[in-house]
Amino acid sequence: MDLALQLLFTGIGIGAVYALVALGFVLIFRATNVVNFAQGEFSMVAAYLMVVAVEAGLPYWAAFIVALLGMALLGVVFNLGVYYPLRHRTYLPVIIATIGASILLANSVLAIYGPQPQVLEGWFETPGIQVGPVYLDSQYLLIIGVTICLVIFNFWFFEKTLLGKKLQATSQDKEMASLLGISVSTMIMITFIYSAVLGGLAGILVAPVLFVSIQMGSTIALKAFAATIIGGFGDVTGAIIGGLALGVIETFGAAYISVPYKDGFAFLVLIAFLIFRPQGIFGERVAEKA
Amino acid sequence: MRLTRRDFAAGIAAGIAAPYLIKSANAQGATIKIGMCAPVTGPAAESGGYAIKGAKLALEAVNKAGGILGKQGELIVEDDQTTNPGIVLAFSKLASQPDIVGFLGSIRSTQVHAMAPDVIKLGKPVMIGGTDPNLTHMGNQWLFRFRPNDSYSGRVIAEYGVSTLGKKKWAVLHSTDAFGTAGGKALTGALEKLGAPSVLDQGYANQSQDFTPVVLAIKQSGADILGSYFTFENDLGIFARQLRQLGVNIPWVGSPSIVNITALKLAGPALYNTYGVADYAEDSSEGSKAFGKIYRDAVKVAPDNQSSWTFDAINVLSAAINKAGSTDPAKIREAILATKKFAGAEGEYNFDQNGDGLHGYNIVKNEKGNIVFDKHIEFND
Numbered sequence: 038m039d040l041a042l043q044l045l046f047t048g049i050g051i052g053a054v055y056a057l058v059a060l061g062f063v064l065i066f067r068a069t070n071v072v073n074f075a076q077g078e079f080s081m082v083a084a085y086l087m088v089v090a091v092e093a094g095l096p097y098w099a100a101f102i103v104a105l106l107g108m109a110l111l112g113v114v115f116n117l118g119v120y121y122p123l124r125h126r127t128y129l130p131v132i133i134a135t136i137g138a139s140i141l142l143a144n145s146v147l148a149i150y151g152p153q154p155q156v157l158e159g160w161f162e163t164p165g166i167q168v169g170p171v172y173l174d175s176q177y178l179l180i181i182g183v184t185i186c187l188v189i190f191n192f193w194f195f196e197k198t199l200l201g202k203k204l205q206a207t208s209q210d211k212e213m214a215s216l217l218g219i220s221v222s223t224m225i226m227i228t229f230i231y232s233a234v235l236g237g238l239a240g241i242l243v244a245p246v247l248f249v250s251i252q253m254g255s256t257i258a259l260k261a262f263a264a265t266i267i268g269g270f271g272d273v274t275g276a277i278i279g280g281l282a283l284g285v286i287e288t289f290g291a292a293y294i295s296v297p298y299k300d301g302f303a304f305l306v307l308i309a310f311l312i313f314r315p316q317g318i319f320g321e322r323v324a325e326k327a
Numbered sequence: 328m329r330l331t332r333r334d335f336a337a338g339i340a341a342g343i344a345a346p347y348l349i350k351s352a353n354a355q356g357a358t359i360k361i362g363m364c365a366p367v368t369g370p371a372a373e374s375g376g377y378a379i380k381g382a383k384l385a386l387e388a389v390n391k392a393g394g395i396l397g398k399q400g401e402l403i404v405e406d407d408q409t410t411n412p413g414i415v416l417a418f419s420k421l422a423s424q425p426d427i428v429g430f431l432g433s434i435r436s437t438q439v440h441a442m443a444p445d446v447i448k449l450g451k452p453v454m455i456g457g458t459d460p461n462l463t464h465m466g467n468q469w470l471f472r473f474r475p476n477d478s479y480s481g482r483v484i485a486e487y488g489v490s491t492l493g494k495k496k497w498a499v500l501h502s503t504d505a506f507g508t509a510g511g512k513a514l515t516g517a518l519e520k521l522g523a524p525s526v527l528d529q530g531y532a533n534q535s536q537d538f539t540p541v542v543l544a545i546k547q548s549g550a551d552i553l554g555s556y557f558t559f560e561n562d563l564g565i566f567a568r569q570l571r572q573l574g575v576n577i578p579w580v581g582s583p584s585i586v587n588i589t590a591l592k593l594a595g596p597a598l599y600n601t602y603g604v605a606d607y608a609e610d611s612s613e614g615s616k617a618f619g620k621i622y623r624d625a626v627k628v629a630p631d632n633q634s635s636w637t638f639d640a641i642n643v644l645s646a647a648i649n650k651a652g653s654t655d656p657a658k659i660r661e662a663i664l665a666t667k668k669f670a671g672a673e674g675e676y677n678f679d680q681n682g683d684g685l686h687g688y689n690i691v692k693n694e695k696g697n698i699v700f701d702k703h704i705e706f707n708d
Contacts, residue, residue: 152372
């Protein structure tokens, strides 16, 4: 039982990271109908921005704000440079452009900062606390807390605010939204900014656990992508549940079946979903788009 | 001007022959070229940078001392991207240059396995740092190893843990790639011979983001000592931190990556008081000390095995070419195999007929981040 509790906590912690990145995937997919394969690189870039800001002598909180502002700017540049010029094309060129952008981002950071993995200290001086038989890593606690806050925030933002409803309207039917006076391009711009910030937040939060490296983004993004499909592509709740489920499944699978096949469990579940329930747990609201 | 059939035929012949003549002329160029596959990008890019620096430092010294066959040595580096397909591509790019006389391959066994078939096809000497014992025992006469292989490291880890530290309940943790699998097998085999079979033999996949299940398995096994073979330093760093966080403080004797500069930086205090088998230990010999000084002065970073093996590889290869008096691959091969009592950064090289240059390991201890040399264990077999 102690073992299971420890695994559950770790699984939820790592799953929350997948969920944060998956959320970025979903938001952009809903707004543009394309998958942004550079979402993982957003996490990596933010982690490096954080390292640079901390090394420059900024207090941790200020470095955090600087990094997130940097990500907002990256979201603007990404939208204008990658999505906007191709917005009238089919989804394929846009997807290829996002793959190209992810390679560009990774190699740019490599060229500027070098290949050295970096250590980013966590928010708390205490690495964790022991609660009975379970060790609670403070960074994972923070990640879980932030994920819960974001779930609440997203619900409030998308369901209770005018801007959120405009974003939803844009994602559901761009032409109708436009006819209703909503600036579609502005909404898409806001979506890219929000997704970049979300991806960046995930990167900054997970950096003290996984270290800051060029590869960190792609590693997380692959799992987050799987989480998005499992949860239901295009569904915010699905992304969160999918991410958490994936984290828990792979952690328990590694502990009780096989450690070397840990990644295999995640993708086995993904394949099973693609075969038996391709719309994911919550399913895509196809009717809304029809 | 009238073009005769003879003129036309001569023109065609000249056109066909020209590229070969130009290539041949290049092959007899002003420098002696040595190719190097190194991870410039990918997870091992940092250690790859150290490897390139080690090779360049050696070549600078060789050139200052008169060069190779009276010419300046030149290093041509191709990025292996820290992947198997990457090193195959990098090696094929280098192999297509006929004026490259010898090569430096990878420190990662799995990459050396990937490039090995092409090495046989090319038939030129390739210096390697991969420590899977099979690499020099699978009939590939062109691979020459500049680090002691894992049949030695497994025996040294087992011997040190059982005899010196007095521990008999072993948990063995290893990567599931070629290096880790071979290392884990060597260690469990050595433990069985010492009458202390492992209570846990656990593999893990490279680039894991979480080692909680592994740490809990170690905890549950009741092991009183841990032996490890980690391929990548970031994996080692994450594992070390989680091991300590989850309250496992048993002695830990690891393969050389446990004392790598990158691992020490990432894991920090989580690696304090661990032991490592190290092919490079700065205080282990005069050659090691000399390299340490050159490297620190030039790179401003503490040296480790990532740079020491490439430093030695360039020195031995250059000396072998000079001794052979030729760039003929077979003659270079004979000269490398004839290398005995060569004092390198990693220790004394005595090549056997398999192409293994080193036959022992150092034991070192991490004392608050400082790597302290304990002893060297040499084997005669």
